[in-house]
Amino acid sequence: MNKIAQIFETLEYGPAPEAAQPALDWLASHGNKFGHYIDGKWTAPGKTFASTNPANGKALADVTEGTREDVDKAVKAARAAFKTWSALSGYERGKYLYAIARAVQKHSRLFAVLETLDNGKPIRESRDVDIPLVARHFYHPAGWAQQLSRAFPGMVPYGVCGQIIPWNFPLLMLAWKIAPALAAGNTVILKPAEFTSLTALLFAEICDRAGLPKGVVNIITGEGPTGQAMVAHPGIDKIAFTGSTEVGKAIRAATAGSGKGLSLELGGKSPYLVFEDADLDSAIEGLVDAIWFNQGQVCCAGSRLLVQESIEEKFLAKLKKRMATLRVGDPLDKAVDIGALVAPVQVERVRDLVKKGVAEGGTLYEPDIDLPKGGCFLRPALISDISPANTVATEEIFGPVLVEMSFRTPEEGIALANNTRYGLAATLWSENINLALDIAPKIKAGVVWINGTNQFDAAVGFGGYKESGFGREGGKEGMAVYLKPAWEKALKSAAARTSSFDKLRMRSSTSASGSPHGEPVEPRGRGNPLDTAAIDQTAKMYIGGKQVRPDSGYSRPVFGAGGALIGEVGDGNRKDIRNAVEAARAALGWGTTAAHNRAQILFFLAENLDYRRKEFADRLRAETGATAAAANKEVDAAIERLFAFAGWADKYDGTVHNPPTRAIAAAMVEPIGVIGIVAPQELPLLGSIALLAPAVAMGNPVVLVPSAAHPLSITDLYQVIETSDVPAGVINIVTGDAEVLAKTLAEHDGIDAMWFCGSAEASALVEKASIGNLKQTWTSRGLSFDLADADKFNGAYFLAKSTQVKNIWIPYGA
Ligand code: NAI
Ligand code: MG
Numbered sequence: 028m029n030k031i032a033q034i035f036e037t038l039e040y041g042p043a044p045e046a047a048q049p050a051l052d053w054l055a056s057h058g059n060k061f062g063h064y065i066d067g068k069w070t071a072p073g074k075t076f077a078s079t080n081p082a083n084g085k086a087l088a089d090v091t092e093g094t095r096e097d098v099d100k101a102v103k104a105a106r107a108a109f110k111t112w113s114a115l116s117g118y119e120r121g122k123y124l125y126a127i128a129r130a131v132q133k134h135s136r137l138f139a140v141l142e143t144l145d146n147g148k149p150i151r152e153s154r155d156v157d158i159p160l161v162a163r164h165f166y167h168p169a170g171w172a173q174q175l176s177r178a179f180p181g182m183v184p185y186g187v188c189g190q191i192i193p194w195n196f197p198l199l200m201l202a203w204k205i206a207p208a209l210a211a212g213n214t215v216i217l218k219p220a221e222f223t224s225l226t227a228l229l230f231a232e233i234c235d236r237a238g239l240p241k242g243v244v245n246i247i248t249g250e251g252p253t254g255q256a257m258v259a260h261p262g263i264d265k266i267a268f269t270g271s272t273e274v275g276k277a278i279r280a281a282t283a284g285s286g287k288g289l290s291l292e293l294g295g296k297s298p299y300l301v302f303e304d305a306d307l308d309s310a311i312e313g314l315v316d317a318i319w320f321n322q323g324q325v326c327c328a329g330s331r332l333l334v335q336e337s338i339e340e341k342f343l344a345k346l347k348k349r350m351a352t353l354r355v356g357d358p359l360d361k362a363v364d365i366g367a368l369v370a371p372v373q374v375e376r377v378r379d380l381v382k383k384g385v386a387e388g389g390t391l392y393e394p395d396i397d398l399p400k401g402g403c404f405l406r407p408a409l410i411s412d413i414s415p416a417n418t419v420a421t422e423e424i425f426g427p428v429l430v431e432m433s434f435r436t437p438e439e440g441i442a443l444a445n446n447t448r449y450g451l452a453a454t455l456w457s458e459n460i461n462l463a464l465d466i467a468p469k470i471k472a473g474v475v476w477i478n479g480t481n482q483f484d485a486a487v488g489f490g491g492y493k494e495s496g497f498g499r500e501g502g503k504e505g506m507a508v509y510l511k512p513a514w515e516k517a518l519k520s521a522a523a524r525t526s527s528f529d530k531l532r533m534r535s536s537t538s539a540s541g542s543p544h545g546e547p548v549e550p551r552g553r554g555n556p557l558d559t560a561a562i563d564q565t566a567k568m569y570i571g572g573k574q575v576r577p578d579s580g581y582s583r584p585v586f587g588a589g590g591a592l593i594g595e596v597g598d599g600n601r602k603d604i605r606n607a608v609e610a611a612r613a614a615l616g617w618g619t620t621a622a623h624n625r626a627q628i629l630f631f632l633a634e635n636l637d638y639r640r641k642e643f644a645d646r647l648r649a650e651t652g653a654t655a656a657a658a659n660k661e662v663d664a665a666i667e668r669l670f671a672f673a674g675w676a677d678k679y680d681g682t683v684h685n686p687p688t689r690a691i692a693a694a695m696v697e698p699i700g701v702i703g704i705v706a707p708q709e710l711p712l713l714g715s716i717a718l719l720a721p722a723v724a725m726g727n728p729v730v731l732v733p734s735a736a737h738p739l740s741i742t743d744l745y746q747v748i749e750t751s752d753v754p755a756g757v758i759n760i761v762t763g764d765a766e767v768l769a770k771t772l773a774e775h776d777g778i779d780a781m782w783f784c785g786s787a788e789a790s791a792l793v794e795k796a797s798i799g800n801l802k803q804t805w806t807s808r809g810l811s812f813d814l815a816d817a818d819k820f821n822g823a824y825f826l827a828k829s830t831q832v833k834n835i836w837i838p839y840g841a
Contacts, residue, residue: 066104067241093249108242147367167485284791290498295451299329377426450492484686566742571610572755588652599763614756618726629673700779703772
């Protein structure tokens with residue numbers, strides 16, 4: 028008989044199921060019922076809910092709904108454990124991580140089967156992708172733990188971290204969160220997603236077996252309210268979240284003003300660009316991985332196919348043919364490509380979005396393949412004939428649904444790719460290296476894969492631009508989000524502050540008020556304006572390289588140290604901010620200006636300020652009543668700061684990773700975009716320069732609101748800026764009420780990051796106002812940040828906040 032030959036022809040083969048029994052036995056050994064894992068012990072199960080197998084709807088086990096009391100208990104345990112855990116040597120902590128990695132490998136099949144049962148993903152993926160990456164994500168930070176003091180000098184762990192993860196890669200997301208946090212010396216409370224708690228519970232048992240000290244890792248199961256209780260708990264120092272953008276924004280709002288560290292890894296609508304010269308067969312196989320890996324429930328899924336028009340027809344024909352060969356079925360079957368979605372609610376969500384796509388004019392293609400009966404199965408789907416504004420083109424579908432559009436020129440392709448509020452990942456296919464390397468940097472996303480897709484490695488950072496969140500996971504960047512400078516952790520509220528300049532600033536009106544970050548100082552008396560030569564003109568604003576009058580037509584008086592009127596500045600409003608943001612966005616090309624050229628311009632600025640040092644020192648004395656020595660010192664420090672960041676411009680840059688695949692990952696350090704800066708009230712000149720210099724050095728145009736009490740040092744700077752070749756729009760200055768303008772800036776979608784110096788209350792408002800487009804914020808929260816301190820602020824502190832890392836994966840080597 029020629030049966031084998033026939034099989035070669037039809038490629039039909041029978042089922043090859045992986046046994047479920049070992050995982051079911053493990054669940055049974057816990058009576059199919061779990062409490063939380065807190066302080067190294069299992070709590071008695073409380074009110075429970077079922078964790079089910081989405082492939083057949085059967086309950087696997089009952090897990091406990093975490094209450095506020097449970098969270099509190101876990102925080103206490105984690106706090107107690109932090110003392111000893113953070114005091115261990117990095118080598119000791121690394122050994123625990125190493126032991127966990129080994130144990131994961133030793134029990135890899137049990138983890139894979141349990142993951143597949145609970146989540147519905149094909150065993151081929153949990154076995155070959157998820158679990159090996161989990162082990163790798165423990166090995167990698169184990170090394171960082173040992174090198175901590177050398178690689179991150181002066182940095183200390185946050186303390187207790189609350190970590191909330193989604194259901195699409197349950198154990199992998201746990202590893203991404205727990206491993207770097209522990210390596211850095213934090214202790215953690217982790218909440219798995221309600222649909223997929225089981226591998227996290229198995230992991231707890233592994234920690235136990237590895238002899239991890241009690242309280243270092245605590246696992247609490249539960250739904251949204253349990254997560255909310257973690258976010259609200261005052262004993263948690265940092266929240267790390269992966270999940271929907273909607274919940275990410277809610278967490279940003281809930282943590283505003285709390286001082287908690289925050290990193291967010293959110294949704295995406297990642298473009299998958301295929302150029303006409305691409306290797307189409309490879310691009311098709313890549314696409315299968317991009318959108319049907321894990322049923323499309325992948326934050327960085329290549330869910331938006333953009334094909335060059337000249338090959339569109341041919342490519343779609345090939346794609347449909349390939350889709351028809353995908354096998355949807357029992358996730359435990361080793362020969363299955365597409366398993367079950369995580370839960371019925373997700374199936375409904377995806378179906379609704381597909382319906383909407385069709386209702387809005389899209390054409391739906393689904394191959395005629397059999398689906399298993401029962402269970403959360405969907406066919407792979409393609410929606411074409413859509414326009415960029417359609418719901419399915421903009422919303423994350425999070426299912427096996429690809430949407431397709433075409434483009435004509437590379438420029439159009441880039442514009443379409445970037446036409447999204449997200450910026451997690453992008454894929455591009457072209458055999459032309461010039462084209463590929465031209466496009467990759469122009470795409471606003473944290474990861475770009477060239478001629479490949481969905482590649483991950485623990486040594487390579489992963490995370491988003493724009494509304495895909497902030498912070499990175501993996502690599503050195505992934506460690507940095509679990510560490511902060513020791514001095515920052517020790518900061519007190521500003522009232523207790525002694526600036527290195529205070530001693531010299533005896534007569535300064537602001538330091539005399541005792542509240543350098545507080546409200547503008549009330550003038551003590553109003554001199555006759557006609558007595559002051561300085562107010563023969565009102566200082567204008569500086570927008571788009573031009574001095575402009577305020578839109579309001581109002582001016583604000585500026586009083587000097589003695590209370591005399593020493594000048595007037597424009598009273599900026601919403602319209603002025605809008606104009607300044609527009610000018611700054613028009614200057615975004617500054618970010619791709621060669622670092623050497625940016626440095627030259629900053630050096631020139633420093634040099635030109637140096638020429639006028641006396642004038643600026645006199646101005647400072649008039650504004651604040653500073654002694655000559657203090658005023659000179661501030662001017663000198665401002666010049667030095669400009670030199671420092673001119674010098675940094677071509678040094679704070681990226682690296683090249685060698686992940687264990689046939690590729691390199693070029694970690695490019697890119698500017699964040701337009702940064703809104705509200706300078707402190709004190710240090711009228713240096714306070715602004717300290718923030719402006721790093722932002723501009725790294726390629727970010729800025730909208731600066733100088734000290735409201737003493738704005739004249741900065742309005743004087745226009746002439747220096749104008750004579751220093753700073754391109755129009757790179758530095759924009761709006762004077763006025765700092766807090767009012769801060770709120771307007773924080774709410775503006777054209778601002779990508781927001782830095783604010785001011786009180787704790789105003790900082791909270793700024794953080795809350797920033798959620799619209801998920802700005803990265805830095806606020807001083809009324810703490811005693813001393814921007815005059817060159818040791819702290821001439822270095823990486825603000826450079827890191829001025830930049831984000833994009834990893835470009837490039838096929839390389841044999
Ligand atoms: P979700 O964002 O609600 O859930 C993620 C995690 O956050 C879970 O552990 C959940 O219990 C927790 N959570 C929910 N509300 C919370 C709150 N207010 N405070 C603190 N924690 C909270 O995601 P969900 O509802 O499971 O999925 C809905 C959609 O979100 C998906 O269809 C998909 O579009 C998107 N999503 C995106 C993910 C990504 O990685 N990009 C991951 C999961 C979901
Ligand atoms: Mg489940």
